[in-house]
Amino acid sequence: MTSPSADNANRSTDYAIEVWELTRRFGSQVVLDRVTLRCPRGLITTIVGPSGCGKTVLLKHLNFLLRPNSGKIFIDGEDVTSLSWRELDRVRQKFGMLFQAGALFDSLTVFENVAFPLVERTRLPRSEIERRVREKLAAVGLEGAEHKYPSEISGGMQKRVALARALIQDPQILLLDEPTTGLDPTRSGAIHNLIRQTQQRLGLSAVLVSHDVPQVFHISDKVAFMYKGKIRLYGDVGDVTHADDPIFKAFLAGEEIAEDEESLQTKPTLRVEAR
């Protein structure tokens, strides 16, 4: 694989998202340190790593909730790093996002939550909005819950509603921020399966941030392991999970990661793609 370069204007459109040398600092703390990552079209790319490694911050750059200090982001081959707010709105139409806690609007019912982007962003007739909302709710297995409020349904159901809302505008790219946080293993598995089925059925490109390892690997195509603001490993799920890297192994085993220089300097044997 060739290294991507920032001045290459004709980006490959094989990738839904390409991140090049992205750096983000909060004060003096470097949270993303020259991160380079490619998310292939039509596949699930999962970013794993210990808490505080920068994976959620990276995800927030992908949908422009945060702007980088340096580096570039390409969506479908288009450099979107320096677009204006209004131009970004056009790019945002391509995205659906599932937030960690769902981020459902408490004051709206399930139906109103899912319908919200259509009501606010389109001029579709009421009957068409109703049809689409019912279709998406049926797709996530939530028929009959339309008139309940988020506080009246379980955490797993809230995640399903949030997924239905993320899908309502038929996005091409789905971003998922720790979708199974706060769920028991059974519900986590069900949400993972639902995400995989939905992604395959709609042919979506997805970027999933999770610390639910190793369960999340079952639904992943590509895996990136982040550590201390850098992508330490990246590749096909099978290759990464068998990588001979002491830090990744310690993370997988749930052990405390050794902070000694020797471990940090040890280069993983797996060739890190996109770097």
Add this chain to the structure above:
Amino acid sequence: MNFLTEPIRLLGAQTIESVAALGRFGIFLAMAAAYAILPPYKPRLAIRQIRLIGADSVFLITLIAWATGMVLGLQGYNTLRRFGSEAALGTVVALVLVRELGPVLAALMVTARAGSAMAAELGSMQVTEQVDALTVMAINPIQYLVSPRIVAALISFPLLTAIFDVVGIFGGYAVGVGLMGAPAASYFNGIVDNLTPHDVATGLWKSLVFGLTVAWVCCYKGYHAARMATGVSQATTEAVVLSSVLILLWDYFLTSVLL
């Protein structure tokens, strides 16, 4: 030499942070004002806020205005009687209410009721990523959440102040005339003769400034609530305290300018 330069460095850092915070505060209002004018227009959002800030506060404002009017009637009557000027009771009650107490007390009451709710609602939306969710859906959160509240406050505050003034004047009448026996005819005649359009305008200008201040401060504090357990409560407390202090400071400033 660190012990000598450190205080200067800290002072400099504090000053820069304060100026930057004021800048953020100003930009926030400028954005909200710009998005109130720019399409897409969502009048139903502002109407909903007018109900929450204005209509839902009417009962509280009426209650407080009646109580304030009664106290003014009682105190005014007892004070004026010492000078044999009971006939001026209506004028005194009306002037005090229309120029000062109406706008100030109405604004403080709405801050306590609707301003705190504004900060808490926006704070909770920020903490639970609902504001981010709006952004991701390509809906501008300032335009959706803040602009309608500022527009609603600018409409609601003068109307609530007007209600406060009228109810307060009748409260003063009930006690001063009905209970204490001040001359009934001179109460309203005094108001008609001595209350000028300038007095009414002064009160309404104040209420407009207070409305803008309360909505601005409460939305800003809620919108920038810290994402931690105490974020919402801290934002709400700061919003109410800062709004109340600014109302009183603005009141002195406006009185000296508009007098």
